[in-house]
Amino acid sequence: MSLFVLSIGFGLITASILAIASVGFTLQFGVTNILNLAYGDVMTGAAFIAYLVTRAGGSLWAALLAGAITGSLASYVLNRFLYTPFVRHGTRLFGMIIVTISVSLVLQNGLQAIFGASFFSLVLPRTASYGFAGMIFTGQQLLIMGIAVVAMAVVHSLLSYTRLGRAMRATAADPELARGCGVATDRVVGVAWLMSGALCGIAGVTLVMNVTSFSSTTGGSFLIPVVAAAVLGGVGHPYGAMIGALVIGLASEVSAAFVNPAYKEVVAFGVLVVVLLVRPQGIFAEIATQKEVVA
Amino acid sequence: MPTSSASPVRPETLLEVRGFGVGYGGAPIVDDLDLTVGNGEIVAVIGPNGSGKSTLLKGLTGRAQVVHGSVLLAGADVTSHREDKLCRLGLGFVPQHKDVFPTLTVEDNLKMGGYLLARSKIGRRVDEVLEVFPALAPMRQRTAVRLSGGERKMLAIGRVLMLEPKLLLLDEPTAGLSPELARHLLHDQLPALVSRGVSILLVEQKALDALTVSDWGYVLVGGGVQISGPARDLLERPDIREVFLGSAARPAVPARANP
Ligand SMILES: Nc1ncnc2c1ncn2[C@@H]1O[C@H](COP(=O)(O)OP(=O)(O)O)[C@@H](O)[C@H]1O
Ligand SMILES: [Mg+2]
Numbered sequence: 001m002s003l004f005v006l007s008i009g010f011g012l013i014t015a016s017i018l019a020i021a022s023v024g025f026t027l028q029f030g031v032t033n034i035l036n037l038a039y040g041d042v043m044t045g046a047a048f049i050a051y052l053v054t055r056a057g058g059s060l061w062a063a064l065l066a067g068a069i070t071g072s073l074a075s076y077v078l079n080r081f082l083y084t085p086f087v088r089h090g091t092r093l094f095g096m097i098i099v100t101i102s103v104s105l106v107l108q109n110g111l112q113a114i115f116g117a118s119f120f121s122l123v124l125p126r127t128a129s130y131g132f133a134g135m136i137f138t139g140q141q142l143l144i145m146g147i148a149v150v151a152m153a154v155v156h157s158l159l160s161y162t163r164l165g166r167a168m169r170a171t172a173a174d175p176e177l178a179r180g181c182g183v184a185t186d187r188v189v190g191v192a193w194l195m196s197g198a199l200c201g202i203a204g205v206t207l208v209m210n211v212t213s214f215s216s217t218t219g220g221s222f223l224i225p226v227v228a229a230a231v232l233g234g235v236g237h238p239y240g241a242m243i244g245a246l247v248i249g250l251a252s253e254v255s256a257a258f259v260n261p262a263y264k265e266v267v268a269f270g271v272l273v274v275v276l277l278v279r280p281q282g283i284f285a286e287i288a289t290q291k292e293v294v295a
Numbered sequence: 296m297p298t299s300s301a302s303p304v305r306p307e308t309l310l311e312v313r314g315f316g317v318g319y320g321g322a323p324i325v326d327d328l329d330l331t332v333g334n335g336e337i338v339a340v341i342g343p344n345g346s347g348k349s350t351l352l353k354g355l356t357g358r359a360q361v362v363h364g365s366v367l368l369a370g371a372d373v374t375s376h377r378e379d380k381l382c383r384l385g386l387g388f389v390p391q392h393k394d395v396f397p398t399l400t401v402e403d404n405l406k407m408g409g410y411l412l413a414r415s416k417i418g419r420r421v422d423e424v425l426e427v428f429p430a431l432a433p434m435r436q437r438t439a440v441r442l443s444g445g446e447r448k449m450l451a452i453g454r455v456l457m458l459e460p461k462l463l464l465l466d467e468p469t470a471g472l473s474p475e476l477a478r479h480l481l482h483d484q485l486p487a488l489v490s491r492g493v494s495i496l497l498v499e500q501k502a503l504d505a506l507t508v509s510d511w512g513y514v515l516v517g518g519g520v521q522i523s524g525p526a527r528d529l530l531e532r533p534d535i536r537e538v539f540l541g542s543a544a545r546p547a548v549p550a551r552a553n554p
Contacts, residue, residue, distance in 0.1 A: 176378070
């Protein structure tokens with residue numbers, strides 16, 4: 001029983017990181033219809049920048065900020081100067097997936113070439129541990145959950161209550177119609193990549209805050225549960241991704257405690273397969289409309 | 296020397312299209328087309344299926360590639376402008392399909408149409424637009440997917456009216472409507488819009504109905520203007536009646552007995 005409670009604690013932490021990551025991932029797809037499989041490697045890039053900041057004596061906050069900026073700019077540049085030109089030349093959904101896989105390989109190998117094929121850890125001060133109802137968290141893990149809650153609240157407020165949020169939702173629903181309402185969709189898409197990229201960067205830093213060491217492939221292997229959470233929630237739906245993250249995070253950590261940690265990803269996929277069998281459109285998608293990539 | 300029917304003088308030009316060519320990357324679909332819409336006019340573009348009517352409107356709204364020619368809106372060059380710019384200049388486009396946000400309510404669709412308005416003005420403008428289409432007023436909170444075809448088209452036009460356009464481009468607004476609803480839209484609502492200061496470029500397959508409510512007409516065949524003139528004159532020409540009644544009567548695929 002206590003192992004179960006303990007593993008729920010781990011699940012909540014994993015779910016927090018997953019939520020930040022999969023909301024960013026799903027926003028990219030929702031607004032531009034590009035399934036960016038290089039997302040995990042941008043996370044790794046942000047983690048390495050955060051690592052450099054902490055090694056140079058910077059605080060954890062400075063590392064998080066640097067990671068967010070790295071993710072944001074890298075994602076914006078990727079979309080603006082690589083993905084968008086491909087889309088303008090007529091590459092569609094499936095072709096774009098191949099393009100993003102290529103970017104993933106280039107990023108992963110580039111990071112390995114720069115930093116080497118070894119393992120790294122953020123240079124962070126030790127923090128005390130806190131117990132809650134049988135679960136134990138370090139100060140940093142509490143921080144991760146706090147960041148996730150704040151990030152989700154910010155995304156929710158932005159989408160629901162701001163003009164930019166309305167423009168983003170309209171662009172995601174129908175870019176041509178949004179343009180007909182006066183939305184400068186190009187600019188909205190740019191902002192969406194900056195924003196989702198910041199989430200990607202923060203997710204990368206929180207991911208490596210929570211592991212003893214990371215390498216150039218860490219973000220790439222985390223992509224599987226990220227995609228699982230996003231698909232589970234109905235790709236393109238931020239609230240669905242939040243719920244999907246909770247489900248995948250809890251399921252994989254609880255099962256890891258009782259079965260074998262090596263099966264975490266199998267469990268993530270297992271949950272995904274079962275949900276897709278029952279509800280192919282994901283948990284949240286109201287409409288499974290065929291959309292084209294936004295140029 | 297008297298002429299039988301003096302050609303009516305057209306009002307001041309609002310939209311002027313010259314030497315227009317539009318395509319999708321290959322050979323132009325619309326080629327070398329001239330067209331004008333005057334202030335306060337309803338101008339019909341009629342033509343058989345596939346003659347390039349929608350392509351013309353897509354070229355005017357930056358949705359298809361303009362290969363040559365120019366578009367002037369109230370004297371300003373708007374060739375190849377995209378819709379987010381055009382709607383600031385007083386042009387509103389109601390496409391044939393995907394003309395509303397299906398998951399949003401009537402009210403939210405209208406609010407989205409007023410995206411460019413100051414927040415404090417949106418509510419009042421929604422009320423004004425609902426006065427133009429009173430049938431929609433009791434359905435404010437209904438999701439657009441749950442509207443009938445006629446209600447949906449009114450919502451689509453209402454969404455565009457939010458920004459008080461000077462020129463409305465309508466792509467087959469009566470497609471999929473019952474004959475009574477189509478008549479109501481063309482014969483009652485379009486003239487009502489004109490009386491509110493809107494000019495209309497109306498693309499229609501229901502050629503005779505469209506010409507009946509229009510001031511001027513263009514007959515598009517194979518991507519070019521075959522005939523143009525006062526709508527009243529076009530209606531009287533036997534060849535036009537024959538082309539449209541004939542093409543409507545002739546089945547697209549030769550009839551075959553079912554085994
Ligand atoms: N997106 C497109 N890409 C390529 N060709 C198209 C596209 N849309 C329409 N066409 C072609 O353009 C021609 C005119 O179509 P359209 O403008 O839709 O005619 P209409 O609206 O008069 O029925 C047709 O031959 C059609 O096949
Ligand atoms: Mg058409």
